[in-house]
Amino acid sequence: MSYVAVKGGAGAIGAAHQLIAETLYPKDNASDTPVDQIQQQLDQHLRLGIDRIMAEASLYDRDIAAQAFLQAQGDSIEAVFIVRAYRATLSRFLDAEPLKLSDSQPQRHVSAAFKDVPGGQQLGATYDYSHRLLGYFLHLPAPQNAAEPTTKPEDDASETRHSGVMQLLEQEGLIETSTAALTEENRDITQIPPGFPASRAQRLQTLARADEGFLLGMAYSTQRGYGQNHPFIAELRQGSVNVEITPPELGFTICIGQISMTECQMINQFHGDTPEQATFTRGYGLVFGHNERKAIAMALLDRALRAPELGEKVQAPAQDEEFVLSHCDNVEATGFVEHLKLPHHVDFQSEIATLRALRAHPKKGRTEHPDGL
Amino acid sequence: MDYNFAYLDEQSKRAIRRSLLKAVAIPGHQLPFASREMPLPYGWGTGGIQLTAAIIGKNDVLKVIDQGADDTTNAVSIRQFFARVTGVATTTKTVKASIIQTRHRIPETPLQEGQIMVYQVPMPEPLFKLEPRRTETRILHALGDYSLMYLQLYDHITRYGRVAIGYDFPVMVHDRYLMSPSPIPAFDVPKMHMSPALQIFGAGREKQLYAVPPYSRVVPLAFDDYPFAPLQAQAPCAICGSQHSYKDEIILDDKGTRQYICSDTDYCEQHRC
């Protein structure tokens, strides 16, 4: 009978999962590469893809991310979802000490606001100035007397840390002072549901986990007049930073490892009621791994979302906190968009019945209703 | 891999349990809860799954339905999930279940005292199509100002001659809160009123939960001259002959021949005997 095809899911689900398993682990695998070796190769060759999964999943674990990436056949949102679900089962032992990003060993350090900055401009590994030609990196000319050395000579000897561009502007009073105090408001959004208006910390945590494509599009809109933004990158930094904890039973701080982070400090249009009060404003982006696109987009959005705090009128979508924060999470978004694949025949049936009833008596309401609108 | 009983850790369960008790104490009021990422997608029942995970114990008997049926794909998937992480007994029989997790239907068989209905809810805010901002609707709920919804019903009546809402029909709970009954057909709404079962609602992606205690007033919005009139099924069930159940419409061939069968598969089976 025909209805059997409509219902009856257990067998179909089993068969569907079998099809995936056969693709993931083919029985007649000619190369016979062990799965853990493939994962290693993924992390080696698709580092930026792994970084993106870790950032959006908000879990720094390269092995888990690679495992999820493989299981998802390269679908990064599916991989993020798998890592998020895994993350939800982990116990939390301690909060880490705040990361000391200015002490990090930068692999990249770029300022667009000044020609040179303390610590030096450091181009590092970037696609920025490459020509997007297939095979481009196979046929590079041998580097000789490179005009742009990978590190500035004077940096090599000195281990002292340099103050950032923002600190220098702050000393001159040209930029608003940073308010980085840890408060009750800085509650982990994955533990306590955030409401609106959110604190800046909750907002930044949401953006750091947000879908890169969504942030990119929203940030782009601020550059095209939807939410005023006149941004300059003060510092864009990518590098490894120590993660430190202070276990109460030890009473002192220990380093438990290093993670790669990308940070963007953005200078933005000035603000203030009087000439003396006028200062530049800040936007901030911080992302797991190497992901400059997302760090910059995040900094632009952070600044746009500070509109109410800075007394600006909220006019553009990118300034609308409830709109941005409610729609930026790709695990939430993909679930709800894709849930349309689930059977909806019961509610659709009620819609069909309603429409049929309306069309069967088209004039009933207009003639019967006293107002006759 | 070994998971905790019912997947959620005990602390997450406790947070949901505290919210559930408050939800029961304030019928129809939406409460935020710290929704966790479950290994099933948002929009596919994570709210209902988390509520079930927070209440379920070893002695429970679980029934899971989607579109009224126990063997639709997502119902199978959720039932398998709980079988795997709790090991509790499952059933397809409404009368034997202590917990019934559902998407889009209320069983035809009347519910009993002691049973708990767990609804999967996509959009918990009944006003969301009229006012998408939570910050605004929260104020409207505080004021008990539901004129937006009444205006929409009025607009339907002037335009179409009737209230043209087939599913997710807005209801007033305990004469105080406007509530989404979840996308069940309007046909099912009267079953909620003074139900002997506890009804709890979970929206995982939207991070909200709410409840209707047993024996509570659940009244669909209506006007005196346009009373609530849910549409009845067009034909008796082709399998069991029931005149009173909600039906799925099945297209049999290319000519568009239709057949109507019970959406509630358990009811249909009981009725045949």
Place this chain on the structure above:
Amino acid sequence: MNPEQQQQIFRTLLSAMSAPGEIMSIPARPEPAPLSPACAGVCLTLLDASSAVALTGMAPTVAPWLNDHCRAPMVSLDEAQFVLGMGKHWNWESSQAPIGSEEEPEQGATLILELDNLNAGIPLQLTGPGISGTRNIAPRLGTGFLAFWQKQQSQYPRGVDLILCSQDQCLCLPRSVTICRFEEA
């Protein structure tokens, strides 16, 4: 108390909150505590590091016991999510427990009160959600309770919810329930 016992106690509480006034037995027996078995079981089931608790008129041994077993942070009465108190000493005339706001009535506290008994007080009649018709109860609550409840009802949905404990039994009074003296009914 193990997670399975906590689940059973929670389900009892969920049933009790869904059936206001119905006396229910707490199914698990916790280890000795400076509280009644019912009250201790309820605390061990509901409280942890993220639920703020205030104590009023409890024995001095209760605070350390709660700290050891639940790790619940102690706060002042006006910040509490849960309040532990003695039913007969509770000051109904000037209750300081939070009642929530119109937007967030769920911030109203849950009062967990120890009572001498749940059925030897003034007879009261309940109506409202969770009750088919009416239900009669007679917990021994202090004077001023009815006036307090009627005032609280006028502020609904703001208000507090009660879990009344005595020995190994409990009954719940959610704010949604209407209470009057039995003779009046």
